[in-house]
Amino acid sequence: MKSVIVIAPHPDDETLGCGGTLLRHKAEGDKVHWLIVTGMSSKLGFPEERVKARASEIDKVADSYGFDSVHNLNLPSSGLDQIPLSEIIAAISSVFKVVKPNIIYLPHRGDAHTDHRVVFDAASACTKWFRYRHVNRVLSYETLSETGFGMNPNTRGFEPNVYIDIEHYLDRKLDIFTSYENEGGVFPFPRSEKAIRALAAVHGSTSGTHAAEAFILLKETI
Numbered sequence: 001m002k003s004v005i006v007i008a009p010h011p012d013d014e015t016l017g018c019g020g021t022l023l024r025h026k027a028e029g030d031k032v033h034w035l036i037v038t039g040m041s042s043k044l045g046f047p048e049e050r051v052k053a054r055a056s057e058i059d060k061v062a063d064s065y066g067f068d069s070v071h072n073l074n075l076p077s078s079g080l081d082q083i084p085l086s087e088i089i090a091a092i093s094s095v096f097k098v099v100k101p102n103i104i105y106l107p108h109r110g111d112a113h114t115d116h117r118v119v120f121d122a123a124s125a126c127t128k129w130f131r132y133r134h135v136n137r138v139l140s141y142e143t144l145s146e147t148g149f150g151m152n153p154n155t156r157g158f159e160p161n162v163y164i165d166i167e168h169y170l171d172r173k174l175d176i177f178t179s180y181e182n183e184g185g186v187f188p189f190p191r192s193e194k195a196i197r198a199l200a201a202v203h204g205s206t207s208g209t210h211a212a213e214a215f216i217l218l219k220e221t222i
Contacts, residue, residue, distance in 0.1 A: 005033040005101040009115040017141030019173035020166025031068045039074035080118040088122040100134040112149040139215040145190035160214035163207035
């Protein structure tokens, strides 16, 4: 049994990026943890009704996956680049010290959203073997509407080298995604059922399965 953690800059990134893989981990008996970095609050200008609705969505999603723990840093959304990186590193580190993850899933650094890049940098700092000896596998996931929209010519695109078969978990992943009432849309919107299924089919055709999620393996200690 392994301890797995998915780091989501925003709620729904975990499902879009590796929802099927998380369900597979749970089915195989692993402990799975969810770290949400940003949150909504009325102080940030969000209506109180939306704040309550998002909290309800998070509870519903957590229950659907059966996460062994949920950690929400509640940092300001779309404002992580205004916070000293050391503070974000310290917050993520405090969670790692409790969860002691063996496998880490984190967003791709080339994503369009600045929050994703900051989270990648902060989480990466928490994988040094001499401080986090329990970490032995680190993978980067892709997020529809973010990974494919990165425009920095100095950042390499998403070039996966690990594929995980999620054929038996794709329908459940899509069902969980519908818990986020305001995040989906109608194709060709990236966060649509058709786009999610199409991406899984493409990765499946690359790896010899009917549906797969793709990752970049960043580090592995055997």
